[in-house]
Structures are given as C-alpha cells and as structure tokens.
Amino acid sequence: MTAQLIAAAARLAAAGIEDPVREARILLGATPEKFAEAIARREKHEPIAYILGRREFWSLDFEVSPAVLIPRPDSETLVETALKLFKDTPPHTILDLGTGSGCLLIALLSEWKHAAGTGLDISQAALTVAQRNAERLGVASRAQFQHGDFEAFTGRRFDLVISNPPYIASSVIAGLDPDVREYEPHLALNGGADGLHPLRRIAANLHAVLAPGAPAIIEIGHDQGASASQTLQNHGLNVHQIVKDLGGNDRVILVKLPQ
Ligand code: GLN
Numbered sequence: 001m002t003a004q005l006i007a008a009a010a011r012l013a014a015a016g017i018e019d020p021v022r023e024a025r026i027l028l029g030a031t032p033e034k035f036a037e038a039i040a041r042r043e044k045h046e047p048i049a050y051i052l053g054r055r056e057f058w059s060l061d062f063e064v065s066p067a068v069l070i071p072r073p074d075s076e077t078l079v080e081t082a083l084k085l086f087k088d089t090p091p092h093t094i095l096d097l098g099t100g101s102g103c104l105l106i107a108l109l110s111e112w113k114h115a116a117g118t119g120l121d122i123s124q125a126a127l128t129v130a131q132r133n134a135e136r137l138g139v140a141s142r143a144q145f146q147h148g149d150f151e152a153f154t155g156r157r158f159d160l161v162i163s164n165p166p167y168i169a170s171s172v173i174a175g176l177d178p179d180v181r182e183y184e185p186h187l188a189l190n191g192g193a194d195g196l197h198p199l200r201r202i203a204a205n206l207h208a209v210l211a212p213g214a215p216a217i218i219e220i221g222h223d224q225g226a227s228a229s230q231t232l233q234n235h236g237l238n239v240h241q242i243v244k245d246l247g248g249n250d251r252v253i254l255v256k257l258p259q
Contacts, residue, residue: 004028008039015043023048045178058107062133067125069188071103074245075164078219078252079107081243082160085215085254090115091159095209097150097202098122098165100188102130102143105162109139116142118158122149123187150201157211163202164219169195195221196231203235203255210257215240217254225250 001009005024012020027038030052041051049055049070055062057071058079064070090112096105099119109117121127127145134143146152150165168189173181180189191198199218206216216237220228222245229239237255245251 004035008035011039011043015045017042017045027051046183047179050183055101057101057103058110060103060107060110060137062101062103062106063129063136064101065125065129066183067123067185068101068129069164069184071101074247074249074251075104075219076107077243077245078104078162078164078217079111081241081252081254082108082162082217083111085217086112086160091214092116093158093160093211094118095153095158095161096120097161097163097205098188098198099130099145100126100164102133102145104164105143106130106133106137106139108160108162109134109142110137117144118153119143119145120148120150120152121145122147123185126185126188150198151205153205153209156209157214158209159211159214161206161209161214161216162218163216165191165198165202167191167195167199167219167221167224169193191221194227195224196227199228199231200235203232203237206235206237206255207257213256213259215254215256217252220250220253222247222249222251225253228253 008024009020028035031038038051049064055064055071094117096119099121102119105117105119119130131145134140166189168191225242232255238258239255241254242250243252
C-alpha cells in the first residue's frame with residue numbers, strides 16, 4: 001500500500017468508517033484527482049455513492065444524487081420476485097410509486113424489452129435523476145416519469161404496480177447510521193409514526209390502478225411482514241406472498257385485488 005493510501009485509510013478509520021482500507025482504495029481508484037476531497041467527504045460519513053454519483057443495482061450503473069435513496073441490494077428481491085412471477089408472459093405496463101433513482105422500474109424495463117413503465121415521484125429532483133438513468137441505460141423510449149403523490153394516478157390501470165415506499169418509523173430515524181440519517185432524503189425513508197403510513201395510502205390507491213388480476217409488489221421493512229399484511233388486508237387486498245431478502249428478513253409483499 002502506498003503512503004497516500006495508508007494515510008487516507010487511517011483518517012477513515014479514525015472517523016469510525018468500518019472498512020477503511022477498502023473504501024480508501026475505491027475512492028482512489030474512482031477519483032484519483034479528487035482523492036483528498038473524497039476522503040474529506042467520506043470522513044464526515046457522506047455515502048460513497050453520493051461522492052461518486054454512482055451506484056450499481058441489478059448489474060446496471062445508476063446515477064445517484066442526494067435527492068434519491070441509494071439503491072440497496074435488498075431491493076433486488078423485488079426485481080427477482082417480479083421476474084419470477086411474470087416468467088412466462090411479461091407485463092406490458094408497469095407503475096412505480098415513488099420511483100426515486102428509477103432503479104426498480106429501469107431494472108425491470110431492461111429485462112422486459114416490450115414493457116413500458118411510468119415512474120411517479122413527489123420529488124422533482126428525483127425525477128430528473130430517474131429520467132437521466134432511463135436515458136443512460138437505454139430504456140427512455142419506454143419510460144415516462146411523472147410528478148405526483150401516491151394518489152396522483154386514477155383512471156388508468158397497470159399490469160404490475162411496484163413500490164419501495166418510505167417505511168421507517170419516524171422515531172427510528174434518529175437512531176439510523178449517520179451515513180443514512182445525515183445524507184439520504186428523509187422523504188424517501190420516513191414512513192410516519194408506525195412506518196406504514198405511505199403503505200396505507202398506496203393500498204387505498206391500488207384499487208384504482210391495478211388491472212384485474214394484476215399484482216402489486218411492494219418493499220417492506222425487515223420486521224413488517226405481519227403488520228404490512230394486516231394493513232393491506234384492512235384495505236381489501238389479498239396477500240399472496242411475503243418474500244425474504246438474502247439476509248432472511250421480510251422484504252417484499254405481493255398483493256392482488258380480490259377477483
Ligand atoms: N432499506 C432502507 C434502509 O434500511 C429504507 C428504505 C425505505 O424506507 N424505503 O435504510
């Protein structure tokens with residue numbers, strides 16, 4: 001290791017970064033000319049994805065900014081669940097509620113070449129990032145991004161609805177890692193008093209946007225399998241499946257309207 005790397009790793013270690021040598025290497029490799037600045041930012045716990053403006057998800061290279069949640073490997077569980085469910089006949093139309101960077105919608109559009117999708121978000125800044133990702137990843141002709149709330153869609157029905165809504169209970173936010181708490185958009189994390197507030201609004205809206213027999217596949221928190229099921233059932237939806245992530249935690253719930 002060079003003296004430059006050793007010094008940088010020591011600074012990150014002193015700042016409480018868990019894997020300082022690996023991170024120093026990544027930052028040096030990605031931004032050799034701006035290495036000092038990158039280390040100073042990481043020392044303050046800014047996530048590497050924001051420093052680099054990039055994060056890989058579903059083997060695709062996504063642009064990210066502080067306006068969007070950083071794509072998580074756990075969310076690939078949602079993509080896998082959708083691909084498995086539609087393995088014989090892919091859906092034609094997809095609605096993504098709270099699209100953020102667009103990672104879920106764009107990953108699915110990259111797999112299903114004949115599908116088209118709409119990504120909805122309350123954040124205009126997030127929509128700009130999602131639009132750029134759709135262009136960079138070659139699905140822009142099949143992706144449309146629209147500004148609006150979960151209720152913004154009525155009168156048009158989709159073959160598949162997906163969402164990774166905010167689902168962290170407000171009281172838990174203060175105890176999150178500084179990397180998340182200080183840098184990621186609370187708009188994308190904060191799910192209200194019990195973490196299920198956005199899910200309730202989505203559940204109410206699903207009656208207006210799901211085509212007959214169509215599923216909604218929604219990401220949930222690691223301990224929300226039972227409470228999310230109850231919430232969705234209370235809104236007249238049938239729970240078909242709860243899928244665990246690679247860590248063995250509840251991560252995705254699949255619902256349909258009663259036939
Ligand atoms: N999985 C994210 C986290 O643990 C939360 C994402 C969300 O609220 N949708 O930080």
